[in-house]
Ligand SMILES: Nc1ncnc2c1ncn2[C@@H]1O[C@H](COP(=O)(O)OP(=O)(O)O)[C@@H](O)[C@H]1O
């Protein structure tokens with residue numbers, strides 16, 4: 145569905161995206177996991193036609209992005225990192241304007257259906273700046289889905305939201321996958337990536353370090369984590385199995401063993417904190 | 419079904435919200451109305467210029483200035499702020515809407531806002547000084563429309579090109595406002611040195627003022643119409659090209 149090769153984007157001397165290559169299969173949720181400044185937003189901007197790469201190729205649903213930008217624009221929906229709603233307009237008008245931009249048929253019905261789906265029907269006449277952060281985020285997702293895109297891009301979809309609201313948004317995203325929408329999302333929350341994504345690419349300093357399923361990424365780094373207090377804080381050791389973890393723990397006073405998570409894997413594989 | 423240009427639709431919804439705020443109305447109409455009261459009443463019928471009263475000279479100039487400010491501000495602020503501050507321009511740029519529709523939308527929206535503001539200023543002039551102060555000739559109306567078109571397109575181009583929000587204020591303070599003073603809005607350029615007068619006469623607002631003060635077509639008005647039309651075409655193409663190649 146998406147094929148990216150040797151993608152490079154520089155800002156001055158800084159290489160925001162460095163020779164990135166990836167493939168996303170139809171119907172999967174692909175996650176780009178990385179800390180702030182890793183190059184997630186820059187990658188999404190290039191994939192969504194907002195910004196041209198310095199070099200490399202992007203193919204979306206068979207279209208070369210250098211040539212068929214408008215064809216790609218019709219196929220994709222984008223939920224940006226920033227909440228760029230028309231804050232002075234009502235919820236309904238935000239969507240109606242968007243329906244116009246995508247030249248949708250039966251605009252009123254599409255907008256009503258979207259409002260219902262995202263639990264925004266009661267707020268249709270509310271001005272967007274009066275909505276809570278979670279509702280604004282839902283409106284952004286509703287807006288991106290109005291044109292029924294085949295591919296949805298979400299840049300940090302739950303950043304800054306309460307745990308309960310995050311779960312609600314995860315449910316919406318999972319539902320979309322079940323409807324066959326291909327999804328690319330970025331996040332710096334490892335739990336989000338682990339829960340939602342079929343495959344994850346670990347991004348740090350503009351480079352894709354490794355791409356695999358959440359399970360395999362964890363296993364490749366080690367299944368158990370031994371944590372023991374030492375003079376510099378906590379000393380962490382990843383171990384491939386329980387037996388070895390117990391051997392390591394026996395040598396360290398006060399050591400605890402716990403199952404390793406994706407964050408441990410990220411740190412082990414990239415040498416960088418999330 | 420014929421559907422309204424989506425950019426225009428959005429701008430009209432935003433404009434409706436804004437005009438309900440008193441401060442906004444004030445800030446866009448305060449200056450032309452202030453000039454109208456102060457100069458119109460102060461100098462109005464006593465001073466004579468070019469064989470007519472000063473009011474009859476001033477009102478067309480104020481209308482050209484109002485058209486310029488309002489049409490330029492609408493698209494420059496909407497596009498500049500939308501790109502750099504609220505980032506509401508980005509969803510438009512990555513939507514499949516044609517780049518011609520985007521240019522047309524801001525052109526229409528700029529013209530409409532110019533027309534609304536000019537109607538209010540003209541109504542005030544009509545009430546205060548009677549219909550003889552209003553430029554109602556065909557070249558004047560054509561000039562007004564071209565002025566709005568040119569500045570709406572120039573505003574779009576400025577909004578697309580600026581790198582920083584401060585740049586809007588810089589353009590307004592160093593280009594737009596001075597142009598109002600040196601294009602024959604408040605006083606004729608006749609007393610200036612010939613070289614300066616001739617170069618100032620080339621400014622788009624000078625052409626607009628010339629048209630707004632003519633009663634019939636002549637070679638001078640024709641020249642001004644052609645200059646303004648060419649400026650519109652250049653701005654249109656520049657804005658379109660820039661949108662087509664837009665990237666962050
Ligand atoms: N418009 C820009 N100008 C200059 N540098 C930028 C720009 N956008 C991003 N960068 C730089 O590129 C790097 C990657 O940024 P970004 O893609 O936003 O990361 P992320 O979304 O993963 O936090 C950062 O170091 C950032 O400072």
Ligand SMILES: [Mg+2]
Pocket residue numbers: 184185186225299300
């Ligand atoms: Mg980001």
